[in-house]
Amino acid sequence: MRPALSLRDFSLVIALVAICAFFGWRAPEFLGPRNLSNLMVELSLNATLAMGMLLIILPGHIDLSVGSGLALLGGIASVLTTKAGWPAPVGLALGFVAGVVIWYAKSWLIVHERIPAFIVTLAGLLVYRGAFWLVIHNETVPVVAGGQSNVYSLLSTSHLSPVMGYALAALVTIGLAASFAMTQRSSEKSEAAFLKMFIGAQAVFLLVIVANQHRGIPLPALVFGVICMATYALTQHTAMGRYLYAIGGNAEAAVVSGIPVQRVVMTAFGIMGGIVAVTGFLLASYTGNSTTDLGEWMELDAVAACVIGGVSLRGGRGSVVGVLFGALIMACLINGMTLLSVSPEYKLVARGLVLLAAVWMDMRVNRS
Amino acid sequence: MNSVILRAEHITKTFPGVIALKDVSFDLREAEIHALCGENGAGKSTLIKLLSGIHPHGSYDGRFEVNGAEARFASIADAGRTGISVIYQELALVEEMTVAENIFLGREPKRWGGLIDWPTMFREAKALLDRFQVVLDPAAQVSSLGVGQKQLVEIVKALGKDSKILILDEPTAALAEHEVLVLLDILRDLRKRGIACIYISHKLDEVFAIADRITVLRDGTSIVTKSAADTSKSEVIKHMVGREINDLFPRRASTPGEIIFETKNLTVRDAATNEDRLHDISFQLRAGEVLGIGGLMGAGRTELLMHLFGAWGERRSGSVSISGKAMRASKPADIIREGLVLVSEDRRRYGLVLEHEIGFNLSLSSLEQFSSAGFINQGRETTRNRHFFDSLRIKATSLQATAGKLSGGNQQKIVLGKALMTEPKVVLLDEPTRGIDVGAKIEIYEIINRLTAEGKAVILVSSELPELIGMSDRILMLHEGRIGGEFSRAEATQEKLMAAAMGHVIGATVEQ
Numbered sequence: 001m002r003p004a005l006s007l008r009d010f011s012l013v014i015a016l017v018a019i020c021a022f023f024g025w026r027a028p029e030f031l032g033p034r035n036l037s038n039l040m041v042e043l044s045l046n047a048t049l050a051m052g053m054l055l056i057i058l059p060g061h062i063d064l065s066v067g068s069g070l071a072l073l074g075g076i077a078s079v080l081t082t083k084a085g086w087p088a089p090v091g092l093a094l095g096f097v098a099g100v101v102i103w104y105a106k107s108w109l110i111v112h113e114r115i116p117a118f119i120v121t122l123a124g125l126l127v128y129r130g131a132f133w134l135v136i137h138n139e140t141v142p143v144v145a146g147g148q149s150n151v152y153s154l155l156s157t158s159h160l161s162p163v164m165g166y167a168l169a170a171l172v173t174i175g176l177a178a179s180f181a182m183t184q185r186s187s188e189k190s191e192a193a194f195l196k197m198f199i200g201a202q203a204v205f206l207l208v209i210v211a212n213q214h215r216g217i218p219l220p221a222l223v224f225g226v227i228c229m230a231t232y233a234l235t236q237h238t239a240m241g242r243y244l245y246a247i248g249g250n251a252e253a254a255v256v257s258g259i260p261v262q263r264v265v266m267t268a269f270g271i272m273g274g275i276v277a278v279t280g281f282l283l284a285s286y287t288g289n290s291t292t293d294l295g296e297w298m299e300l301d302a303v304a305a306c307v308i309g310g311v312s313l314r315g316g317r318g319s320v321v322g323v324l325f326g327a328l329i330m331a332c333l334i335n336g337m338t339l340l341s342v343s344p345e346y347k348l349v350a351r352g353l354v355l356l357a358a359v360w361m362d363m364r365v366n367r368s
Numbered sequence: 369m370n371s372v373i374l375r376a377e378h379i380t381k382t383f384p385g386v387i388a389l390k391d392v393s394f395d396l397r398e399a400e401i402h403a404l405c406g407e408n409g410a411g412k413s414t415l416i417k418l419l420s421g422i423h424p425h426g427s428y429d430g431r432f433e434v435n436g437a438e439a440r441f442a443s444i445a446d447a448g449r450t451g452i453s454v455i456y457q458e459l460a461l462v463e464e465m466t467v468a469e470n471i472f473l474g475r476e477p478k479r480w481g482g483l484i485d486w487p488t489m490f491r492e493a494k495a496l497l498d499r500f501q502v503v504l505d506p507a508a509q510v511s512s513l514g515v516g517q518k519q520l521v522e523i524v525k526a527l528g529k530d531s532k533i534l535i536l537d538e539p540t541a542a543l544a545e546h547e548v549l550v551l552l553d554i555l556r557d558l559r560k561r562g563i564a565c566i567y568i569s570h571k572l573d574e575v576f577a578i579a580d581r582i583t584v585l586r587d588g589t590s591i592v593t594k595s596a597a598d599t600s601k602s603e604v605i606k607h608m609v610g611r612e613i614n615d616l617f618p619r620r621a622s623t624p625g626e627i628i629f630e631t632k633n634l635t636v637r638d639a640a641t642n643e644d645r646l647h648d649i650s651f652q653l654r655a656g657e658v659l660g661i662g663g664l665m666g667a668g669r670t671e672l673l674m675h676l677f678g679a680w681g682e683r684r685s686g687s688v689s690i691s692g693k694a695m696r697a698s699k700p701a702d703i704i705r706e707g708l709v710l711v712s713e714d715r716r717r718y719g720l721v722l723e724h725e726i727g728f729n730l731s732l733s734s735l736e737q738f739s740s741a742g743f744i745n746q747g748r749e750t751t752r753n754r755h756f757f758d759s760l761r762i763k764a765t766s767l768q769a770t771a772g773k774l775s776g777g778n779q780q781k782i783v784l785g786k787a788l789m790t791e792p793k794v795v796l797l798d799e800p801t802r803g804i805d806v807g808a809k810i811e812i813y814e815i816i817n818r819l820t821a822e823g824k825a826v827i828l829v830s831s832e833l834p835e836l837i838g839m840s841d842r843i844l845m846l847h848e849g850r851i852g853g854e855f856s857r858a859e860a861t862q863e864k865l866m867a868a869a870m871g872h873v874i875g876a877t878v879e880q
Contacts, residue, residue: 245728258733
C-alpha cells in the first residue's frame with residue numbers, strides 16, 4: 001500500500017505533542033481527566049464530520065454545507081421531539097433519513113448535472129441555514145423538555161462504565177489486529193505496520209484509563225470511534241474505497257477502468273448526509289438545544305482537519321489516520337486556548353494561521 | 369527564382385531513446401508555398417517545434433538561417449520576432465473574446481496610463497481583415513465563429529505581427545470543403561504579397577493544388593524535395609512509406625475461430641460538435657484474430673474504439689454484438705462485464721492513476737472478482753496482481769512501486785495487465801506501442817500473440833503501417849470516418865494502405 005511511515009506521519013505527531021506540551025505547561029488542567037473528557041467530546045464532533053469530509057474530498061469534491069446542514073437536521077429532531085412531542089428515537093430517525101436523502105439528491109446535481117460541488121454546497125450552506133431558522137422559528141429549542149432526559153439528551157451525557165470501556169478497548173485491539181492481518185498478506189512492510197497497530201492499541205487503552213478517572217468514555221467518543229473505524233475499513237478494505245482514491249487521482253482513467261464513478265460519488269454523499277445528521281444530533285445534545293448559530297463554520301473546521309491531516313484538496317490522496325491527527329490538532333488548539341482564556345478574536349486568527357501553516361508545510365515537504 | 373528566406377541545415381534532434389530528426393536539410397524561398405509531407409511520426413511536428421522555438425536553440429544540432437543570418441530561437445516569442453508564425457491544428461484563440469481582441473492579444477494598442485485603446489484596436493483589426501479580404505466582424509465573439517473562420521482569425525493574427533513566414537500544421541483537418549477553398553485562395557493571395565508558407569497536410573489533393581515544392585520526410589530524414597510540377601501523388605506516397613519491413617513483428621499465425629464480435633452500420637455523432645464522425649462502420653471479428661485498424665490522424669480510429677467502449681459519441685444508427693448477443697451496455701463499467709476492454713492510446717490520461725502503486729492500478733478494473741460484500745480479499749488480490757506482474761514482466765522493484773515513476777513500456781504493461789485481468793473476450797488496443805522502446809514493443813507483440821492463442825480477439829489501432837501489416841491478420845483503413853478499404857495480410861502493402869487512408873482508389877493512383 002502507501003509508504004508505511006512518511007515524514008508527514010511524524011510531523012503531525014510532533015506537532016500534536018508540542019501543542020499538548022505547551023498547553024500542559026501553561027494550563028496544567030489541560031491534561032486533567034475532566035478536561036480530557038471534554039476534549040474527547042469536542043474532538044468527536046469535529047472529527048466525525050471530518051471523516052465524512054474525507055469521503056467527499058478523496059474523489060475531488062468538497063462540501064461546504066455541512067455546518068448549516070447539521071444544524072438543520074439536529075433542529076428537525078429537536079422540534080419533533082420537544083415541540084411536536086414525538087418520541088425522541090422517531091425524531092432522530094427522521095432527521096437521519098432526511099440527511100441521507102437530501103445529500104444523495106444534492107449529489108445528483110453535482111454528478112449528473114455537473115454543477116461544481118463548491119457551488120451546490122455553497123447554496124446548501126445558505127439554504128439549510130435559512131431552513132433551520134424556519135424550522136426553529138428563530139427560537140432556542142431544547143432537545144428535551146426542562147429537567148427531563150431522553151435518548152436525544154443522553155447522547156452527549158452518557159458515559160460507558162469502566163468495565164465496558166476496557167471491553168471496548170479490547171475489541172478495538174482485536175479489530176486493529178484483524179486489519180493488520182488482512183493487509184499483511186499484501187504488504188511487505190510488516191515492522192512499520194505492526195508498530196502502527198501496537199501504538200494504536202496502546203493509545204486506545206490509555207484513553208480508556210484516563211476517561212475512567214473521570215466518568216468513563218463519553219458516548220460521543222464511542223460514536224466517533226465507530227464511524228472512524230467504519231471509514232477506515234471503507235477506504236482501506238473495500239472496492240468503493242479504492243474507487244474513491246482512483247476517481248480523485250485520475251477521473252478519466254477511472255471511467256475507462258470501468259468504475260461506476262457517478263454511483264460511487266453519490267454513495268459517498270449519501271454517507272456524508274448520515275454523518276452530518278449524527279454530528280448534528282451530538283452537537284445539539286452537547287449544547288442542550290438548537291440555537292440559531294449552531295454549527296456555524298464547522299464545515300471549515302472539517303476541511304481544515306482534512307487538509308492538516310494531509311488530504312489533497314484535488315483528491316486522490318489522504319487517510320483516516322491523517323484526518324484523525326488533523327482533527328486532534330484543531331481540537332487541542334481550540335480547547336487549550338479556551339483554558340488560557342484567549343479571546344475569541346485571537347482564537348479565530350490562530351485557527352486560520354494554523355491551517356495556512358499546515359498546508360504550506362505540506363507543500364514544501366511534497367516538493368522536496 | 370526567389371531568394372531563400374529560411375534555411376535549415378543538417379538538423380538533428382534526439383529525444384531520450386529516439387532520434388526524431390536525422391540530418392534534415394530544407395529551405396524555403398520567398399513567396400513560396402512549400403509542402404511538408406510524411407507519415408505520422410515522420411518528424412514534421414518536431415521540425416516545426418524547432419522552427420517556432422518550442423524546442424530552443426541548443427537542444428538540437430545543426431543550424432537555421434533566416435534571411436542569411438543564423439537564427440537561434442530561445443523561445444516562441446523569439447521566433448515570432450524573426451517573423452515566423454505557426455498556426456497549429458488545435459487553435460489557440462480565446463473563445464470568450466472578440467475577433468479584434470484575439471488579433472491583438474498580448475500587444476493591445478494602449479493609451480496613456482496603460483488603458484487599452486479600444487477604438488484603435490477595432491479600427492486596425494478591421495483594416496487587417498480587409499487587407500486580406502476576410503469578411504468578418506472584428507467585434508464578433510470568437511466562440512460564435514465556425515472552425516474555418518477561426519482558422520482565418522489565426523492567420524490574420526499571425527499576419528498582423530508582420531510575419532514573413534507562416535507555418536500551417538494540418539490547417540484543413542477540421543474544415544469543410546468550401547472553407548478549404550477559401551483558405552487556399554487566401555494562401556495564394558499571401559504568396560503574391562511575398563509571404564512564404566510551410567504547408568503541412570496529409571491531403572495530397574490540397575498539396576498538389578497549392579504547393580510550389582514538396583519535401584517528403586520519413587523516419588526523421590528528408591527523403592526528397594521536388595518541384596510539385598515534377599512529381600506525382602503516387603511518387604509522394606511511395607516516398608512517404610517506402611521502408612523495409614523487417615522481422616520486428618513476430619506475429620504468429622493463428623486459425624481464426626467463429627465470429628465473436630460484430631458491428632453493423634455504425635454511425636456515430638460527436639456530441640460536442642453535433643457532427644457525424646463515423647459513418648456506416650461494419651466489420652466482423654473472429655476469435656483468435658487480430659484486426660488492424662489504420663488511418664490518418666483524425667480519421668476516427670480512436671473515436672471508433674472509444675465509442676465501442678462506451679466512452680465517446682452518440683450512436684445514431686447501427687448495432688454491436690459480442691458472442692452473438694447484442695450489446696446493450698453503454699457505460700465502460702457494464703461493457704467490461706460483457707467481455708470487451710480498451711487499452712487507451714493516452715495511458716497517462718486514460719490508463720493510470722499515476723500517484724498510486726502498480727498493484728492499485730493492476731486490480732482496479734477487477735476488484736469485484738476478489739471482493740465479497742464489498743470487502744476486498746487482499747490476499748487473493750495480491751496473488752492475482754503478482755501473477756500479472758510476473759507474466760507481463762513488469763520491471764519494477766515491487767508491486768508497491770509508484771506507477772508514475774516507471775518507464776513508458778512498463779506503464780503500458782500495467783494498463784494492459786489491468787485490461788487483461790478483467791478476463792475479456794475482445795481487447796481493443798489503441799496505439800499500444802506508442803512512445804515505448806523496441807524491446808518493450810516486441811514484448812507487447814508477444815502478449816498479443818498469447819491473447820489470440822488463448823482464443824481472444826484483438827483490435828489493434830496503429831498509425832505505424834509496418835506495425836499494422838506486421839501484426840494484423842486483416843486490416844481496415846479508415847478515411848474520414850468511413851471504411852476506406854479492407855485488406856488481408858497477404859495483399860496489404862504500405863502503398864495500398866496509405867492510398868486507402870487518403871481516400872484514393874487502389875490502382876487508379878498507385879499503379880498508373
